[in-house]
Amino acid sequence: MEESKKVLESFIPVAKSTAKMFGPNCEVVIHDLTNPRCSVMFTVNNHVTGREIGQSFDHLVKTVLRSEDFKDDYLAGYTFVTEDKRTIRSSTSLIRDSKQNVIGAFCINFDVEALNQMQQFMSTFLSTQVEVQKNETKSxxxxxxxxxxxxxxxxxxxxxxxxxxxxxxxxxxxxxxxxxxxxxxxxxxxxxxxxxxxxxxxxxxxxxxxxxxxxxxxxxx
Structure with a gap:
């Protein structure tokens, strides 16, 4: 457990620098999955989703692990909607210990509501074509x-x-x-x-x- 704690704490500077680089709309959360029922061990800019230390994970199994795009221990660019109807774009990467056991998750949550509003405004001037790509089946x-x-x-x-x-x-x-x-x-x-x-x-x-x-x-x- 001590090794796991040290490994997870080593990601705190990365969390702080990520949040600092992308600004107040970027929340970073580190989960300790050796304690799943109280997994949130560190947050930056937690006003984005309201995540609090001691809470549990929400999207790890339902959205991340079950996604066809989850590969190489990460899923990037998935979205969810908060209770106050804001769209959050997220990425989750798993953290493993020296024995390759999953001990944590590093999550980035970005409030894209302002960007969505800008996109809606620009769509009145620009036509866009969205190409739908078929997801690959998991191996x-x-x-x-x-x-x-x-x-x-x-x-x-x-x-x-x-x-x-x-x-x-x-x-x-x-x-x-x-x-x-x-x-x-x-x-x-x-x-x-x-x-x-x-x-x-x-x-x-x-x-x-x-x-x-x-x-x-x-x-x-």
Whole structure:
């Protein structure tokens, strides 16, 4: 753990210089993925998305790892929309330790709302043609890499949370967290979680159904 901390802290100067170069609309976040439930360990210009130290990752599994363009441990140029409807353009690069285990993520979030407004203004004067390119299919090695990264996340999440007298509601809360983060979107993840928690995959599915039902009831209210 000490080695991981030192490796991640070595990226802090890079985070500061990146934010300084691109200005206040550029947020940089470093995640410690050895502590997935509280992964944010450093931020610069966190007013861009409101990321706070101690929060967890949001887009790592759902957007980054599942993207067909995720290769060589990074995804650049993906976008998401904030709660106040601003478009953020992002890049995420994974950080590995000396044993090639994924221990962190280096994320750059740029508020492009002003640029979008400028583009809309320019589009009234300039005609543009967008060429749609077909995404390449992931190779077997790339799929195996993503599965390995998610396996590490699952193991780290459970390792940091499980204890000998873990109660049912604690297991449900743990599964709810993993569901929110997109862990169960990947094939085989239910079986892996079930095995590490010492429960059946049927139980995991029943917990997921319970979580879904409670969420639906909350929306109805």
């Amino acid at each position: 077997d090695d790339e799929i195996e890499n993503v599965e390995g990264i998610v396996d590490q996340l699952i193991q780290q999440i459970i390792q940091n949370s499980v204890h000998p007298v873990m109660k049912r509601h604690e297991k449900i809360e743990l599964i709810r967290f993993m569901d929110e983060k997109g862990i169960f979107l990947l094939k085989g993840s239910v079986e892996k979680v079930a095995s590490l928690l010492g429960i059946s995959k049927v139980t995991v599915y029943s917990y997921l159904d319970e979580i879904k039902n409670k969420s639906s009831e909350g929306r109805i209210k």
